[in-house]
Amino acid sequence: MSPPKLKEVNVSLPRKFDTPDEPWYRYITVDLLHYVLGYTVFHPFVACVLVLCLRAQYTPWHALEMRIAIAWAMLMCTIGIFNIISDRIAYGAPREVDLSEEVIVITGGVDGLGGLLAETYGMRNANVAVLDMKKVDDEEAEEKGVFYYQCDVGDAKQVEAAVAEIVEDLGAPTILVNNAGMVRAGSILDSTPEEVEQTFRTNTISHFNTLRAVLPHMLSERRGTIVTVSSVLGRLGAANLSSYTASKAALLALHQSLRAELAQNPDANEIKTILVTPGQMGTKMFQGVKTPSKFLGPVVSLAEVAKSIMNLIEKGESGEVALPLYTKYAGTLDALPVGIQALLRRWSAMDTAIQKSGMVSKSEMKEQ
The missing domain is CATH 3.40.50.720 (NAD(P)-binding Rossmann-like Domain)
Structure with missing residues (x-):
C-alpha cells in the first residue's frame, strides 16, 4: 500500500530585507550549545566512538587518555540507561500511533x-x-x-x-x-x-x-x-x-x-x-x-x-x-x-x- 500523497501548499519564503540583519553570534544561545553538546560530547554513542578511535591509533589500554575516554564513555552510557529506565518507570511503554x-x-x-x-x-x-x-x-x-x-x-x-x-x-x-x-x-x-x-x-x-x-x-x-x-x-x-x-x-x-x-x-x-x-x-x-x-x-x-x-x-x-x-x-x-x-x-x-x-x-x- 503506497503512502498517502502530501498536499501541495503554496508558501512564500521571507525575503532578505524582511529578516533582521544581525551578527552571527546573536543566534548562539545556551539552548543551541546544549543541543550541540547533547549530540556530541555528552552522547553515549560519540563517547564510545572516541574509545574506538583511540584504539584505532593503537593507544595502549593503560594510557591516561584511554582511561579517561573509557571512564567518560561508561559514565555517559550509565546516565543514558538510567534515563531510559526512569522514563519507562514514570510513563510506561510507548503506544503505537498511526x-x-x-x-x-x-x-x-x-x-x-x-x-x-x-x-x-x-x-x-x-x-x-x-x-x-x-x-x-x-x-x-x-x-x-x-x-x-x-x-x-x-x-x-x-x-x-x-x-x-x-x-x-x-x-x-x-x-x-x-x-x-x-x-x-x-x-x-x-x-x-x-x-x-x-x-x-x-x-x-x-x-x-x-x-x-x-x-x-x-x-x-x-x-x-x-x-x-x-x-x-x-x-x-x-x-x-x-x-x-x-x-x-x-x-x-x-x-x-x-x-x-x-x-x-x-x-x-x-x-x-x-x-x-x-x-x-x-x-x-x-x-x-x-x-x-x-x-x-x-x-x-x-x-x-x-x-x-x-x-x-x-x-x-x-x-x-x-x-x-x-x-x-x-x-x-x-x-x-x-x-x-x-x-x-x-x-x-x-x-x-x-x-x-x-x-x-x-x-x-x-x-x-
Whole structure:
C-alpha cells in the first residue's frame, strides 16, 4: 500500500530585507550549545566512538587518555540507561500511533501554536478537528484539510455538542491538544471579576470540559494522547499577569491529577499525557515583551514547540516539553534561599517586563 500523497501548499519564503540583519553570534544561545553538546560530547554513542578511535591509533589500554575516554564513555552510557529506565518507570511503554487511524482534536487551533499543529497535521492528511471561537470559512478549511467547529471551549454544553459532531464526522477522538488560552495584562487591583472569570474559563475550565467530553472515547478505544499546554509562568508567577499565571498554574496540578487517575484505570494503559510549559513564544500574545537575555532566555519559535509536541505524540510517548532550556529547571527556583530567588527575579526583570512592554496600558485581551 503506497503512502498517502502530501498536499501541495503554496508558501512564500521571507525575503532578505524582511529578516533582521544581525551578527552571527546573536543566534548562539545556551539552548543551541546544549543541543550541540547533547549530540556530541555528552552522547553515549560519540563517547564510545572516541574509545574506538583511540584504539584505532593503537593507544595502549593503560594510557591516561584511554582511561579517561573509557571512564567518560561508561559514565555517559550509565546516565543514558538510567534515563531510559526512569522514563519507562514514570510513563510506561510507548503506544503505537498511526495518524491515519487517529482523530486529533485541538482547542484554540485557528492561529498560534494550535494553528500550526492543526495545519501541519492537515497537510499530512490526518483527521484534525479544531475547536475555536473564531470562524473559518469552508473554502479555507478544505484547503488546509482541517475540520473547524466554532465553539466556546469554556462552555461545557458547547464542547459536548462539538465533540458529538466530531465523533459523527471523523470518529472517536484519540488525541486531544488542550491549547486554547488568553491573557489580559493588568494589576490585581484593576482586574474585574468578569475578566478573571473569563481568563479561567478559557485557560483552565476548558480543559475540564474537553476532558469530560473526550476522555470517555479514549477509554473505550483503550488508547489516546492528551496534551496540556501550560506555561513556565505557572511555576513562577509574574507581576501584572495574576489571572493568567494562576490559571496556568492550575493546569500543572490538573496534569498531575489526570496522570494519577489514569494510572489507576486499567483501560488507560495506552493513554499518554504530555505537559507543555514553554517560555516566551514568538506569538502575538506576548508581542512587545523583551527577554532580558537572548543567550540565556531566548524567545522560542512556534515551530520548535510544535516539533517537540509532535515528536512525542507520534512516538506514542508521555513526557514534558519545556522550551527554552531554562523552563526545564524553573521549578527548582523554590528550592533556593529566598534571597537568591529575589535576586534572580530582579535580574531577569520578569516582574517589570509586562509593564515595560506596554501591555498593561493597552489593556488588551490576547488569545493564544
